Amino acid sequence: MxxxxxxxxxxxxxxxxxxxxxxxxxxxxxxxxxxxxxxxxxxxxxxxxxxxxxxxxxxxxxxxxxxxxxxxxxxxxxxxxxxxxxxxxxxxxxxxxxxxxxxxxxxxxxxxxxxxxxxxxxxxxxxxxxxxxxxxxxxxxxxxxxxxxxxxxxxxxxxxxxxxxxxxxxxxxxxxQKFDFYATIFEYLIKDYNSNSGSKYAEYFTPHAVARIMAEILVPKAERGTVKNVACYDPSAGSGTLLMNVAHAIGENRCSIYTQDISQKSSSLLRLNLILNNLVHSIPNVIQGNTVLHPYHKDGKNLKRFDYIVSNPPFKLNFSDFRDDLYTKENKERFFAGIPKVPPKDKDKMAIYQLFLQHIIASLKANGKAAVVVPTGFITAQSGIDKDIRKYLVTNKMLAGVVSMPSNIFATTGTNVSILFIDASNKGDVVLVDASNLGDKVKDGKNQKTVLSAAEEQQIIDVFNAKQAMEDFSVVVSYEEIAAKNYSLSAGQYFDVKIEYVDITPEQFAQKMQGFTHNLDGLFSQSRELEAEIKKQLAGLKYAK
CATH class of the missing domain: 1.20.1260.30 (N6 adenine-specific DNA methyltransferase, N-terminal domain)
Incomplete structure (x- = not known):
């Protein structure tokens, strides 16, 4: 009360x-x-x-x-x-x-x-x-x-x-009061400011369903209480929704938060979020700056490595003005799969998430875990940087799995998204979940979004953490199977093809075949009539100056 x-x-x-x-x-x-x-x-x-x-x-x-x-x-x-x-x-x-x-x-x-x-x-x-x-x-x-x-x-x-x-x-x-109270207040506080001069900046605000699923899979309830003195990082932190959920799962006094984001506005909101959620000790680690060009958090000359990384990076953003500056000796290892090319027409379509994803892999401890929101196209691309990143994760056996989310889980973008879970210590099977059919469509202002129920969120979490195969929903596959499927991480490509058999009598079979033949005769007859009509129309065409 x-x-x-x-x-x-x-x-x-x-x-x-x-x-x-x-x-x-x-x-x-x-x-x-x-x-x-x-x-x-x-x-x-x-x-x-x-x-x-x-x-x-x-x-x-x-x-x-x-x-x-x-x-x-x-x-x-x-x-x-x-x-x-x-x-x-x-x-x-x-x-x-x-x-x-x-x-x-x-x-x-x-x-x-x-x-x-x-x-x-x-x-x-x-x-x-x-x-x-x-x-x-x-x-x-x-x-x-x-x-x-x-x-x-x-x-x-x-x-x-x-x-x-x-x-x-x-x-x-x-x-x-604890996290859930302040999360509600914080969301209400900034709800009218999740825009910048009228254009949405959805990368700064991640739906709580996505944030909760990421946190509950990265830090399962069975591990709570054993995790302590860990460093959590978001290289595109926005207002900190993802990090707040992870810190809450671990315990605010058991972790330190590290962030970087190019936006001064989002860094100010993140500071407020840390203050509200009893994470003041991490404010000195909040950096406003360009992560891709100038990663701030380092140990000496090398990137600092973290226990947990979460990120919802921008999918498309023009970085052509500093793209050539990324070709340095230090970045050769960080961007192991390559740097996206500048599109010939629309520079805003540059796949900057590919750079963030490689940066995250390079920033992860040997036994670290990460959860990253990616466009669903990433998990099936047949060539290029996307496939090279997936191949790297499979070859080095550092995948936990993928959850493909319903369309419009973000109200501000029509891009279908998936959550990529990286676990550098997972040398066993990988879980692929297709949650694309879950949720209810609701109006959010002028946009439509998909909302998951609490039960549906929990279903995704439980199936993933238990490495459970569920018909038409999830599969558990080996690294070898993924390599054989051209490194595809789409659950649907691993589902069994089901053929239903129905017992019928010879008379029923003959009746069905007669019906098929009758339908084909009708279609062939219509086709001949159409051919004749086309020839008639062509014959009537005359040349006119």
Whole structure:
């Protein structure tokens, strides 16, 4: 009941913040998402600080107003309190509290005070909460929010409207909630920002069905509790949906997250997702940059290798402007199957996922596991880079299997997708699942998508993890069988061809044959009539100047 109540209150807060933006001319503006996500984050950090302070100090917990109890403490006592809180709680000063700003809202230049407060919080927490670029620069927690209001005479009122919404309730009672609660909140928070200037960027947001299937197969329930001190990586992380699911399966305190993504927007969303999901310790590993051209995570000069890798890489993206830069000595081993050619007409059709897939294989530990979303065409291509990658995986015996998903599992693309599971330690059989017939078609705005039920998701997971063959659904094959099928990873090519036999009497057989003969006689007769009509029409054609 508490969970449902606070989900509703949290969503109401998000809606209220969006309404404020709309009232000040920022509805659907490119900067609206920055204001909403950063304001939400400020509220979350403020209430998390209060929650931790009350756990540590009984006087603060019993005080009618916790902020006043902390303000009355000496600087040394406040510093000691914050040291006890640990690294996942932001360091805040009394003048950073929402209640302090609420009390100052009628002061002149309130917008400047509001912005200065957020910037000071960002600077104070820069070492822990800043995202880095591949060039080493730090992207801090907050911007100056009021700058997005073009009319500076309205900035004070805008910031007052925000601060008045932030004091209406506290998150404190929900900090004991787990991943599923925050996943729902995070998805609601960014649902209107899963676009960029009107064009969808589906690579940043993966459906939860896909994310859950990947996590449950990579980290089966039977292995939970035994996995610890592992490194999880996504080279095209987006907002982090895949990594959050894997971290939840392993245990947030048992793993470290490493990411890279070229988008500054998605890196900021990923940071927020890590904060919400108790993975603050991994924020220093969040890198905004070009993974294909400048992979950041390394051990010395070599790529860092990871225990778990998940990725939903872009399938088609123009990288022709830096393609020639990929031909280096260091990349020869990384891109072992080759670099995609530039299409003669449409450069946006470049198969960039082939580069990400090779990068993932090169970044995997000797006993590591990976799950990658690929276009279904990858699993059956008869030649080229796709086939060379599959051949490499089979020859080196590092496949776990493939799940071919239903069409439109991503509402924003009609491309059929499959999930490729790589397991460098699997020297035995491989599981191929054809889940293309599962799910129900539903409308998602102007698009249609396929939604799997919880039971269907579980069926895929259970069959794969048990290496179970199921008629017209899954097969278990050897590496030798895959090689004999030209390295095809499509389950359908391994299904048995079924011929149904029906017992009939000689009289029934004669009757069926008579029926076939009668039908053929009719078709042949129609054919002769059609031939005669065509000849007649041709004979009637005359030349005219």
């Amino acid at each position: 508490v969970e449902l109540e606070f989900q509703q209150k949290t969503k109401a807060l998000i809606d209220s913040l969006k309404s404020i933006c709309a009232n000040y001319g920022l509805g659907n503006d490119g900067n609206e998402f920055k204001i909403i996500t950063q304001t939400f984050l400020y509220k979350f950090l403020n209430d998390k600080f209060a929650f931790e302070a009350k756990k540590l100090d009984e006087t603060i917990a019993k005080a009618p107003k916790w902020e006043e109890a902390i303000t009355s403490m000496s600087e040394d006592d406040i510093d000691m309190l914050q040291l006890q809180m640990g690294g996942d709680t932001a360091r805040l000063k009394p003048q950073h509290f929402i209640s302090y700003l609420f009390g100052k809202q009628n002061a002149p230049d309130f917008a400047k005070l509001f912005d200065d407060t957020l910037m000071d919080i960002a600077i104070t927490n820069n070492d822990v909460f800043a995202v880095k670029t591949d060039g080493g620069a730090k992207v801090v927690l907050f911007d100056r929010i009021s700058q997005y209001i073009a009319d500076d005479s309205k900035r004070d009122a805008f910031c007052r409207a925000i601060i008045n919404k932030l004091v209406e309730f506290s998150f404190e009672r929900i900090f004991t």
